[in-house]
Amino acid sequence: MGKPTAVMSQGGSFLLYEGKGGDPFWDKAERLLYTALIGFIHYEAPKDEQNFSTLIEMINAMEVREDDPTFKNAVDMMFEQLEKKNPNHFAVRQYAKYKLAAGKTAQSILISCGARMAPFDIGELRELTSYDELELDTLGDEKTALFLIMSDTDPTFNFLISMIYTQLFNLLCEKADDFYGGRLPVHVRCLIDECANIGQIPNLEKLMATIRSREISAMLVLQAKSQLKAIYKESADTIIGNCDLQIFLGGSEQSTLKDLNATLGKETIDMYNTGETRGSQESYNMNYQKLGKDLMSIDELAVMDGAKCIVQVRGVRPFLSDKYDLTQHPRFKMTADYDKKNWFDIEHFLKRKDNLILKADDMYEVIEVEK
Numbered sequence: 577m578g579k580p581t582a583v584m585s586q587g588g589s590f591l592l593y594e595g596k597g598g599d600p601f602w603d604k605a606e607r608l609l610y611t612a613l614i615g616f617i618h619y620e621a622p623k624d625e626q627n628f629s630t631l632i633e634m635i636n637a638m639e640v641r642e643d644d645p646t647f648k649n650a651v652d653m654m655f656e657q658l659e660k661k662n663p664n665h666f667a668v669r670q671y672a673k674y675k676l677a678a679g680k681t682a683q684s685i686l687i688s689c690g691a692r693m694a695p696f697d698i699g700e701l702r703e704l705t706s707y708d709e710l711e712l713d714t715l716g717d718e719k720t721a722l723f724l725i726m727s728d729t730d731p732t733f734n735f736l737i738s739m740i741y742t743q744l745f746n747l748l749c750e751k752a753d754d755f756y757g758g759r760l761p762v763h764v765r766c767l768i769d770e771c772a773n774i775g776q777i778p779n780l781e782k783l784m785a786t787i788r789s790r791e792i793s794a795m796l797v798l799q800a801k802s803q804l805k806a807i808y809k810e811s812a813d814t815i816i817g818n819c820d821l822q823i824f825l826g827g828s829e830q831s832t833l834k835d836l837n838a839t840l841g842k843e844t845i846d847m848y849n850t851g852e853t854r855g856s857q858e859s860y861n862m863n864y865q866k867l868g869k870d871l872m873s874i875d876e877l878a879v880m881d882g883a884k885c886i887v888q889v890r891g892v893r894p895f896l897s898d899k900y901d902l903t904q905h906p907r908f909k910m911t912a913d914y915d916k917k918n919w920f921d922i923e924h925f926l927k928r929k930d931n932l933i934l935k936a937d938d939m940y941e942v943i944e945v946e947k
Contacts, residue, residue, distance in 0.1 A: 605685045609674045615667030620658065628696045628705040635689050642679035713747040716760030731773060738775040745783050752790035760791040771796040772803035781811040784818035800829035824886040833874045840894055842868035
């Protein structure tokens, strides 16, 4: 038995709880507190305060004093006032469950919440999540291009991309169902390059099966199938199974090659064996057999021509195809590969955005904001 690490108050008595590494209690306790606070923000906070900044400030204001169980912090008082107004409020009921935790346990939960939400203490990140300028629910209304650019070497903020995709799928599905009779007027295609590096998108295995009917599709680009299995575990096969099209561009990862080898199947070959015996009595024999041979063996897949790819379309046998030559695209001359002058400098763009230059012929819409 390890050392007791938490004490919980339960019905006037005390229950000794022994915390262990990876114990689900702490995750569930965190989730309970998040649910209460986010419920309060969603139902009670003004529209401009419904953001992560408000959540962080509430967590920071939740002081716990072990030697004074009657102490009430600012958040406790806010929930008390809400309870007087509406005792059955969703947020109040969740917060009451969290308050079952005694001093040390509550303090540990708050520390865990603070550690998990630490990235949102960064000023730039708090500003980024304090208001909405992406308007993700409008992407299916008209043709729009949205670029989500992240570092390919530093994964610190990759979770933001995962959050955006989660919101995007949920909002667009709701928009399609509520306003367009189940299908968006403009197809939304998500090209998720380096899908394994953005973190886990919750319920992706279910989304891949449901978004297609709403005129939404997702193209997952991976270095190997093992990357997907490392993140989504048992759900990886379901995600792959919901893809109508798979393209193998080449690679040497063994599990990917084995899966593809099994998918390609075998071809039938005719084998003839001949034998001849020489001596005083010569004899000659010939055997004919039909055998199955791998259409492409694992070693053949590993050294496949770089200009070729294998395409698998649902309902069609896999076939070998030439890769598209990008230099033949009608708009190739507009790319940076053709001319470095076409390179989009994001830093320069952001600097110009801060110093907007008005032109005489441009038309602008002026919006007055009351303070």
